[in-house]
Amino acid sequence: MREFRYTITDPEGIHARPAGELVKVAKGFSCNIQLSKDGKSGDCKRILGLMSLAVKKDQEVVLTFDGEDEDAAYEAVSAFMQEQM
Helix, strand or coil, X not given: CEEEEEECCCCCCCCHHHHHHHHHHHCCCCCEEEEEECCEEEXXXXXXXXXXXXXXXXXXXXXXXXXXXXXXXXXXXXXHHHHHC
């Protein structure tokens, strides 16, 4: 299992558009990808799971990757987060 911590820099936090893009990236991998904030977590392959976390600017999130292609998923998702959120 791999873990990636990131502080959201987007002024609007994780809203519909970037959440949808993150889901597209995550669905490209078979491993389980979870985004957690304040003890709650959501499946990165489900937009409603991400939106329900109500992540705002300057909040830290933790992404966990668990499965056979977790290394590739870690690289792709962490790059996406740094470029888009």
